Amino acid sequence: MARALNDGLRLALSGDERVLLMGEDVGRAGGVFRISDKLRGEFGEERVIDAPVAESGIVGVAFGMAVAGMRPIVELQFMGFSYPAYDQIISHVSRIRHRSRHRFTAPMVIRIPYGGGIGAAEHHSESMESIYLHIPGLKVVVPSTPVDAKGLLLAAVEDPDPVVFLEPIRSYRSITEVVPGDYYTTPIGEAAVRREGTDVTLISYGAMMRETLGAADVLEGRGISAEVIDLRSLVPLDVDTIVASVIKTGRVAVVHEAPRTGGFGGEIAAIVQEKAFFSLEMPVLRVTGWDSVFPLKRSERLYLPNVAGIAEEVQTRLFEG
Amino acid sequence: MKGSAHVFDQGSLSGDPLSILDQAGRLVAGYEVDGDDLRRLYESMVWIRTYDRKATAMQLQGRLATYSPFFGQEACQIGSVAALADGDWLAGTYRDAGAMWFRGYSWERLFLGRTGDERGGQPAEDVTVMPPSITVGGHMVHAVGLSWAEKMKGSGKIALTMFGEGATSEGDFHEAMNFAGVFHTPTVFFCQNNQYAISAPREIQTASDSIAQKALAYGMVGYLVNGNDVLAVREVTAAAAERARNGDGPSLIEAITYRRGPHTTADDPTKYRTSQEEDLWTERDPLERVRAYLADAGLWDEPWQTELEEAAGVAVETAVGAAEALPKLDAGNFFDAVFENPNPTLSDEKAAAARRLELGEA
Known part of the structure; x- marks a missing residue:
């Protein structure tokens, strides 16, 4: 699944120059789970951005970028680290369309690796998706297969509304299958x-x-x-x-x-x-x-x-x- | 504008704020003023004060929901955004209706929002002003993103964010300043230090000598300016905007001013400040010093003042009328702006809400 996501990010970045990726360690390191491996080299540090350790800032800054016409994808490393960004998500990202009656929108993807079974430290295994489901104006998707991971990611990038994209950490390397190499989307909202x-x-x-x-x-x-x-x-x-x-x-x-x-x-x-x-x-x-x-x-x-x-x-x- | 912006490349970050026009209406040595230009700034300040008074009165009559007056802060409201160019972004607060109006956000829309109509948050297509942030501080990071996107697009546009001294205690102030400093974004941080966050005085927000000096820690330029001096406010903002536009990065401006009114129309300031203090700031009124200068220069007289106030009054009344005459939205309209595309769950809920309303009002 990790490779499918990496492939999806690459296609998103190469297909639309408004797309950018921002998060802690997503550039030089290629992400703590290597999901953005090599992308900084391919697309440059201005589109694959290593951010300061500041989750609220990452989401809030990306929100501003989205309002001004970009298509940001942000990574929040672990669900247990996403909570500092919660205020930005619930107070602004999810509701700017409503607040401005469609005048301003925030088409952005918030990638949040989640879940247990990885023998990690405290805060690294949580599955608190309910706190995102309760927010009006936010879509929440969770792939379980590599094919869907890529298709849903590309659909999320194309979506006119903000999408919380939950990535099952345990499946990154344990779930594998042949994934089509071309650009495709998996519709959001279909089981x-x-x-x-x-x-x-x-x-x-x-x-x-x-x-x-x-x-x-x-x-x-x-x-x-x-x-x-x-x-x-x-x-x-x-x-x-x-x-x-x-x-x-x-x-x-x-x-x-x-x-x-x-x-x-x-x-x-x-x-x-x-x-x-x-x-x-x-x-x-x-x-x-x-x-x-x-x-x-x-x-x-x-x-x-x-x-x-x-x-x-x-x-x-x-x-x- | 004939004063040299470069004088303000970085002033003292504590102590006396920069000023051009003193309270008696005298220019500091070395400045020349274009009379027509100053008359226009004065006119804008009269107009927004008229709006502010009207909105306050309407709230007391029950025609507006809560209102947060900027009375006393007109030089900040106008001087800051008067330094911006077409297409620059403004991300401000619920107390920045004056600045929003100056940037093209219509009074009609501003009134609408306060009457409880969501269209108040929807400026015209060509207006690059965010609807006001009601939560404190979250919008400062937005301005970083807005301006960063413009930098990526190479548009030459910048963003200015307005906030109070209370907002500098929020974590997002730090994150916004930090991001802006690290990525050298074309952002102007404009702090209206109006001395109170509801009831909390400035000393409760920070132990720093000034807010302006916080700029240093983020690797950016800081300015401490007299926020009741519209010329000084515009000069420092123009310097900061020029730096941003030239790729020289963000700036933090602290404008010292005073919220002469209550926090909102539901607040009673006598509980936390003295009438002596209020009197002191009445003497420092931002419009009075400009009027004193203009009068001395033979550029102001009573008939012009009356004419200005009447014209502003008519414009405000017209906007109120237009807002109140706008056909009401269907009460369930709020379901239609949650997502771009209809969502079956929300469509079902909208129908259920209509039925509930029908029963509730029967």
Whole structure:
């Protein structure tokens, strides 16, 4: 996935001279995850900008650039480091269109690597996407595959509105596939059905897609046919794909590594009961991270949902409950 | 403008602020003034004071939501932006309606925003003025980005950001100044030190001798100027703007002034300052010193003053009328400016909101 993102950034920079990349260590170092590897050499330090360690400034300055006609992409290194920029995102980036009734807009991409399972220090493993989902005027996308990572990134750069682009750190180098070399976009707002099934709908996104698909395999071995939806875009949400699947299966589990309370699973559960209540055979199940601080390396396996655990919960609570 | 901007390449960063016209209306030695030019600056200050009075009165009548008067700061409002060129950006605050108007943001739109109509945040297409920042300080980094983008485009345009001394305590002041210094952006930071952030006096915001001296730490030029002297304000801003335009980087201007009115129409300044202090600043009024000079030079008389005030009054009344006569937006209009393209969730919510309104008002 890292290579697909690098390829996407390169195409974005070469295709539109208004595009620029800014963030801590994105230039000389090529990014802490090497996502912008070699781009500074190819496009120059004026378009691949090593910024001071100042997240609010990075986002706020990029916002000003966007209003003045540029197409900035910023990187915030880790979700746990994105919070100093939160004020700029919620107070200005997401609402300048509204504040000025379309006179000024902020077409920009805020790339935020997120998620656990990487044995990192405190603040480096968080999955706090809910705090971005709650902001009107912001789109939030999360790829789970290299092909989507590139396509969604290019769609985000083209988008007339600001997009928070969440990158699953754990998938950067663990998820690989052949990615088309040409320029293409993956539409924002369309979920992907990764696996068709008839008995239960498993809904997830980002890094947790691997565990969710693994759980579907396990369930198949136990005679349960699971349909798996990769949301890809959390805002806007592809409600139709979710509802169509639930009407077919009658059972739903949402899987995410973010804390449970206020997590997106609750929102999905609410939408499902509003739109497909009479199709439901069982209550909507949430398989999530916990309402604790994300633990350090020794305990993170206790925190993250895993394949066997997801399969077990789905089987016992949706089929044997 | 006949004074030499280069005198102000970098003045003293603490102590007495730079001044050209003293309170009695006398020019400092070595300056010449173009009478017509000064009359135009004076006229603009009269016009914005008229607007400010009208808006304050309308708020008291309940015709405007809260209003934050700039009464006493007219020399800052006009002198700063009078140094800008076409297409330069202005990113200011809720107390900068005077400067916004001077840059082309219509009074009609300014009134609209205060009546609770979102179109108030929408200047005309050719106006490069950001709608005011209501949160304190966040817009300073925007000015860095705006001006940096212009530098990238090679347009020769710059950005000026206005903020109060209270905003210099915000982290974004540091981040904005730091970015501007590091990347040498064509940004002018214009601080109106009006002595109070609501009730908090200047001493609570910083232990520095001055705000201007903070420029040094960011590798930029600083200016300390008498903010009630419109000529001095324009001279230092012109020097800073020229530096920015020539690729010599950003500047920080601290203009010493006084907010003669309340923070907003909901505030009671008697709780935190004395009438003696207010009287002192009444004597330092920014319009009075210009009038004194013009009167001495035979360039001001009562009939002209009356004519100015009447013309401004008519213009303001016309703008109020136009704002109030504008066909009301459908109440659900706010759903339409969240994203560029319609979003199914918002369309559903808009319909639900209309139904809720209908029921609520039945």
